[in-house]
Amino acid sequence: MTSAANKLVQAAPARDFLAPVFAQYPFEVASAEGVWLLNTRGERILDLYGGHAVAALGYGHPGWTEAINRQARSCNFQTNAIPMAIRVRAAERLVRFSQLDFTSVFFVNSGAEANENALRLAFRMTSRPHVAAVEGGFHGRTAAAGAVTCGSDSWYGFPRKPFDVSFMPRGDIGAIVEPVQGLAGAVDLGKPYVEALRRRCDEVGAQLIFDEVQCGCGRVGHPFAANLYGVMPDMITVAKALGNGFPCAALLTSAKVSATLGIGLLGTTYGGGPMACAAIEAVIEAIESENLLENVRRVSDHIRRTCIVGPVKASQGEGFLLGLRTTRPAKQIQAELLEGGILTGTAGDSHIVRLLPPFILQEEHVEMLRDALASLPA
Numbered sequence: 001m002t003s004a005a006n007k008l009v010q011a012a013p014a015r016d017f018l019a020p021v022f023a024q025y026p027f028e029v030a031s032a033e034g035v036w037l038l039n040t041r042g043e044r045i046l047d048l049y050g051g052h053a054v055a056a057l058g059y060g061h062p063g064w065t066e067a068i069n070r071q072a073r074s075c076n077f078q079t080n081a082i083p084m085a086i087r088v089r090a091a092e093r094l095v096r097f098s099q100l101d102f103t104s105v106f107f108v109n110s111g112a113e114a115n116e117n118a119l120r121l122a123f124r125m126t127s128r129p130h131v132a133a134v135e136g137g138f139h140g141r142t143a144a145a146g147a148v149t150c151g152s153d154s155w156y157g158f159p160r161k162p163f164d165v166s167f168m169p170r171g172d173i174g175a176i177v178e179p180v181q182g183l184a185g186a187v188d189l190g191k192p193y194v195e196a197l198r199r200r201c202d203e204v205g206a207q208l209i210f211d212e213v214q215c216g217c218g219r220v221g222h223p224f225a226a227n228l229y230g231v232m233p234d235m236i237t238v239a240k241a242l243g244n245g246f247p248c249a250a251l252l253t254s255a256k257v258s259a260t261l262g263i264g265l266l267g268t269t270y271g272g273g274p275m276a277c278a279a280i281e282a283v284i285e286a287i288e289s290e291n292l293l294e295n296v297r298r299v300s301d302h303i304r305r306t307c308i309v310g311p312v313k314a315s316q317g318e319g320f321l322l323g324l325r326t327t328r329p330a331k332q333i334q335a336e337l338l339e340g341g342i343l344t345g346t347a348g349d350s351h352i353v354r355l356l357p358p359f360i361l362q363e364e365h366v367e368m369l370r371d372a373l374a375s376l377p378a
């Protein structure tokens with residue numbers, strides 16, 4: 001077991017020119033279809049990790065593939081300075097999908113960039129010098145997003161943080177939050193806490209930002225965690241599932257925040273590019289037309305009911321952002337599952353196996369996971 005665990009995550013061999021900053025899995029993907037990866041040895045691997053929560057529709061989804069091909073044929077890029085119908089459609093589709101009272105969408109390229117812009121708007125609006133973030137939250141690796149990321153001191157790298165930040169224990173009151181924390185190990189902050197955050201921000205005139213980069217766009221079985229809790233934040237940031245692998249992110253702003261926006265206040269070259277917008281439109285179309293939110297809720301229940309076997313003693317999280325609590329180090333279980341052809345993730349919590357599968361996952365796949373777990377030593 002230990003040798004398998006040691007084999008799983010190792011530094012990239014010095015055989016190419018890629019920056020050696022990622023620990024890598026011991027297999028190479030040749031192609032992928034649905035929820036399956038095919039490695040270069042011709043073996044099939046069930047993907048319950050979805051490229052860090054990105055592959056919402058799985059691989060080779062026909063609607064998404066056709067949408068970006070169609071857009072590439074018609075016009076692959078134009079700047080935000082030139083109007084394009086696809087950009088307007090993607091923004092409208094995202095706001096309608098959210099079922100929340102947002103009035104503007106600013107498209108960017110990554111989760112960190114969305115958070116960076118959200119924080120900038122919050123500072124401008126409140127003139128407050130301080131950000132309260134929640135322990136365990138991960139918000140990205142840029143200057144502001146890294147500053148509000150718990151534990152970033154080990155890699156932050158800049159000589160100083162751009163503003164004051166305090167990290168609240170979960171349960172205390174903060175202003176930028178990951179409502180269902182991903183990297184921490186699928187930790188659901190819970191409705192009463194999130195409601196209390198909203199009340200507190202209103203009392204002190206702070207902006208409430210939900211970082212839904214990982215938990216948003218359907219992953220919790222609702223459009224956003226905000227819907228799950230019934231709490232309206234001032235801003236939501238979203239990425240990952242939003243593009244199904246086409247790089248994109250978005251910042252959604254309430255009417256009050258949107259009213260502060262003006263020409264030149266925010267900017268980006270690639271954000272809102274037509275290819276990204278075609279991907280976003282196709283992702284939302286698929287989630288809605290294929291009832292994927294319902295699928296996520298149903299299959300997530302199935303995982304929680306059937307997979308507490310072998311070395312798994314409990315589950316946590318929401319929808320397809322799930323943590324399986326293990327009796328042994330999660331890295332061991334992850335390595336053993338991979339030897340059996342099932343890809344999972346780990347988390348900051350060393351005893352959590354993290355599942356972030358594509359929204360198209362079915363009960364039959366969960367049964368493969370359950371059987372594999374049941375065959376492992378407890």
Ligand SMILES: Cc1ncc(COP(=O)(O)O)c(C=O)c1O
Pocket residue numbers: 052109110111112113115138139140141178182183211212213214215239240
């Ligand atoms: C909750 C959350 N916020 C922000 C980020 C940063 O996103 P990106 O890597 O696209 O900058 C991540 C990435 O894992 C995340 O999980």
